[in-house]
Amino acid sequence: MTDDPMKLGLDDAALAVHPTVFAADALAGKRVLVSGGAGGIGRAVAWLAGRCGAELILTGRDAGKLDSAVQAMTAAGLQVQGHVVDIRKPETVADLFAGPVTEAGGIDLLVNSAGGQFPQAAIDFSAKGWNAVIDNNLNGTWHMMQAAARHWRDTSRPGSIVNIVVVVEHGLYGVAHTIAARSGVIGVSRAVAVEWAPLGIRVNCIAPGAIETPGWRVYAPEARATYARSNPMMRAGTTWDIAESVIWVGGTSGGYVTGETINVAGGSQLWGETWTTGRPDWFQPG
Ligand SMILES: CCC/C=C/C(=O)SCCNC(=O)CCNC(=O)[C@H](O)C(C)(C)COP(=O)([O-])OP(=O)([O-])OC[C@H]1O[C@@H](n2cnc3c(N)ncnc32)[C@H](O)[C@@H]1OP(=O)([O-])[O-]
Ligand SMILES: NC(=O)C1=CN([C@@H]2O[C@H](COP(=O)(O)OP(=O)(O)OC[C@H]3O[C@@H](n4cnc5c(N)ncnc54)[C@H](OP(=O)(O)O)[C@@H]3O)[C@@H](O)[C@H]2O)C=CC1
Secondary structure, three states, rough: OOOOOOOOOHHHHHHHHHOOOOOOOOOOOOOOEEEOOOOOHHHHHHHHHHOOOOEEEEEOOOOHHHHHHHHHHHHHOOOOEEOOOOOOHHHHHHHHHHHHHHHHHOOEEEEEOOOOOOOOOOOHOOOOHHHHHHHHHHHHHHHHHHHHHHHHHHHHHHHHEEOOOOOOOOEEEEHHHHHHHHHHHHHHHHHHHHHHHHEEEEEEEEEOEEEEOHHHHHHOOHHHHHHHOOOOOOOOOOHHHHHHHHHHHHHHHHOOOOOOOEEEEEOOOOOOOOOOOOOOOOHOOO
């Protein structure tokens, strides 16, 4: 982690110059829509896509955060616009596609990075809390996926979707609502990877492990302090680790990949435990 507890993950200055394996024209002529594009992972995806030559459309709920991302990227010479969109509201998602997406000339890649949850023992979830997490992560992601697919069908152009999920098969505890929601996203991604293949649409998921971002503020410092040692590599990942995998699978380099979920998690899908609520006594060693 960084020294400043309020500054989590790579900032704009770092993202503007971070070395990359991709060429500066890897996404030339492409337009990329990133939901949650001013957040930690979405922001890194946007920077990388922009540095590879793509035009960017960023969305989020917080206008101030979006403005700061747009300003930083514009100052670096990237072509970027930001729009306030709550992915839980299908009508605002439809407006995004009918308005800014269409006016920009369409998109080639949709990255769904908007999402999140709160740590709590599942037995204590309120109905409202459960519904908030399911609505945000499963329904919200679906509204974006379906709107993008309709856009590509109606404009007779191919497309690619990358959904940011979580590692669902092993080791992430205290967020059962999000495991349920993201398992749903993985399931529907596999289903529509087949249904939408005739439309030239690929659909994949990236499952990050512990990636240091401002989103970590929802977890107690004691819980966060354990995250780096929750995988065989004994380190937290960076947003750049995720951004490069998103651009690989979402871009032409992943052109023969669809219906996949790729764990970019330091091996935490195989070994290690992330207790977002702290490890209960029952599971303490010895
Ligand atoms: C390495 C570890 C893995 C890391 C993974 C990551 O993804 S990290 C990065 C990912 N980034 C993030 O995760 C970003 C942070 N997460 C969020 O922004 C939100 O958790 C949200 C997006 C899920 C909900 O957004 P929203 O605006 O819809 O929600 P709202 O605020 O209006 O609440 C609705 C209801 O939910 C309930 N409830 C909510 N919080 C708590 C809590 N702490 N405690 C208990 N309950 C809580 C409560 O019932 C509340 O209603 P109430 O009782 O207040 O009437
Ligand atoms: N960081 C990590 O360790 C991991 C993260 N992930 C997942 O990766 C994704 C990105 O997380 P990360 O960048 O770390 O977190 P951040 O909290 O930094 O970013 C998430 C972004 O999602 C946006 N968002 C949330 N809900 C909505 C909504 N209803 N409508 C529109 N935008 C919304 C937020 O925008 P705004 O602030 O404007 O509301 C925020 O900028 C999330 O799905 C997260 O759960 C998965 C595994 C691990």
